Amino acid sequence: MSSGLPSFVLSASEWIERTGAIGLVVKKGRYGGTYAHKDIAFEFGSAISVPFKLYLIEEFQRLRAEEQRLIGWSAKRELSKINYRIHTDAIKQNLIPAEVTKAQASIIYANEADVLNVAMFGMTAKQWREANPDLKGNIRDYTSVNELICLSNMESLNAVFIEQGLPQSERLIKLNQIAIHQMGVLESGDNDRKLLK
Numbered sequence: 001m002s003s004g005l006p007s008f009v010l011s012a013s014e015w016i017e018r019t020g021a022i023g024l025v026v027k028k029g030r031y032g033g034t035y036a037h038k039d040i041a042f043e044f045g046s047a048i049s050v051p052f053k054l055y056l057i058e059e060f061q062r063l064r065a066e067e068q069r070l071i072g073w074s075a076k077r078e079l080s081k082i083n084y085r086i087h088t089d090a091i092k093q094n095l096i097p098a099e100v101t102k103a104q105a106s107i108i109y110a111n112e113a114d115v116l117n118v119a120m121f122g123m124t125a126k127q128w129r130e131a132n133p134d135l136k137g138n139i140r141d142y143t144s145v146n147e148l149i150c151l152s153n154m155e156s157l158n159a160v161f162i163e164q165g166l167p168q169s170e171r172l173i174k175l176n177q178i179a180i181h182q183m184g185v186l187e188s189g190d191n192d193r194k195l196l197k
Helices: 012-019 038-048 050-081 084-094 101-122 125-131 145-163 169-196
Strands: 022-028 033-036
Touching: 012 022, 022 050, 038 050, 050 169, 084 101, 084 145, 101 125, 101 145, 145 169
Parallel strands: none
Antiparallel strands: 022 033
16 A cells, blocks of 8 residues: 555565565675576566666567577578589489599589589689688578579479489570579569569
8 A cells, every 4th residue: 555655665575475476586695685587587677777678579570580590590400401402412413423432523513513613603612612612601692592593403403404314504694594593583583572572
């Protein structure tokens, strides 16, 4: 009844005693103090300090954005794996002779990966690393979802072209034309969606 009066004071100890609160603890003595569950502490801090409340809101928004970025990164990595096996199997079956070392085979795989990189980005993995020495990972770690969709499609198509026996120079030209066309379609689809919003 007295809670509306200006003289009303309710200490944390009285609150715990009267309400049976379990989220608050009052310790007396040299290292004593009032402790609360983090949710209660955040609510109390928000009630007495506007800057603290704004800080909590901003931090929550930052964490959500970081979470979304990490989810996007995971989805991008999965996209890049979709047709990888089909592509590498076509290389193994059609381009790698039976009597080569693992090191020689890895050069052939890397060479074919660079066919896709050049068709899509206009540069090899090595050229990208030299142009971006401060970035970790590879060119595909920094691509958009649309670019990864296009790369995934190109892996599948390159596998077909390899099985058809097309020379690498012809495959590169075809894949580049496909990349330009597909990126145009994918990017225009994004613009259409933005206009609809």
